[in-house]
Amino acid sequence: QVQLVESGGGLVQAGGSLRLSCAASGATFNFNNMAWYRQAPEHERELVATIASDGSTNYADTVKGRFTISRDNAKNAVYLQMNSLKPEDTAVYYCNADRTRTLGRYTFRDDFWGQGTQVTVSS
Numbered sequence: 415q416v417q418l419v420e421s422g423g424g425l426v427q428a429g430g431s432l433r434l435s436c437a438a439s440g441a442t443f444n445f446n447n448m449a450w451y452r453q454a455p456e457h458e459r460e461l462v463a464t465i466a467s468d469g470s471t472n473y474a475d476t477v478k479g480r481f482t483i484s485r486d487n488a489k490n491a492v493y494l495q496m497n498s499l500k501p502e503d504t505a506v507y508y509c510n511a512d513r514t515r516t517l518g519r520y521t522f523r524d525d526f527w528g529q530g531t532q533v534t535v536s537s
Contacts, residue, residue, distance in 0.1 A: 416440045416526050418509045423531030430535070431497045436509030436528055438490040445511040445526075448485050448492040452505035452533075459508070463494060477503075499535045506530040 422434040434450065449464040463473045463483035471483055482495040492509060509528035514521055 418511060418526050418528035420507065420509050420528040420531040423507060423533045425534045425536065426499055428499060428501055428535055428537050430499050431495070432499065432533060434494040434496065434507055434509075434531060434533075436492045436511075438511065438526070441490050443513055444487055445490060446513050447511070448483075449510045450483060450492070450494045451508045451510055452503075453508070453530075454502075454505040457505075462507070465492065496533070499533075501535045501537045503533060504535050505533060507533050 417439050418436055419439065420434060420436045422432060424432060426432055444467065447464055447466050450462040451459050452462050453459040461474060462477055463471060463481055465471045465483045465485050473481060480496065480498045483492065485492045492511070494507070496503065508530045511526045512523055514523050
């Protein structure tokens with residue numbers, strides 16, 4: 415069974431940095447896209463950053479220039495370096511990964527989620 419486990423969250427002052435890590439266990443395949451999402455209290459979950467298997471990345475406008483997503487395919491891991499943190503970055507951060515499977519003429523997409531790690535930025 416595939417599990418994603420996040421680590422690296424915590425409490426930091428505004429302007430500080432944190433590095434989130436997400437490691438997959440039980441996966442005998444490489445993921446397609448990997449991503450970080452976040453959800454603040456009373457807000458919907460939002461996409462923070464994505465990284466494809468070829469290394470191409472995309473970021474939410476709110477984090478561009480401050481956050482950097484990277485991955486290590488050999489370890490099936492994804493990271494999020496967060497710099498210049500702001501109080502509005504406070505949220506639970508979730509790791510996400512997907513893969514596609516082809517069975518005959520059918521293609522399936524499997525989504526995997528971590529349990530989340532809390533990031534709190536104080537002003």
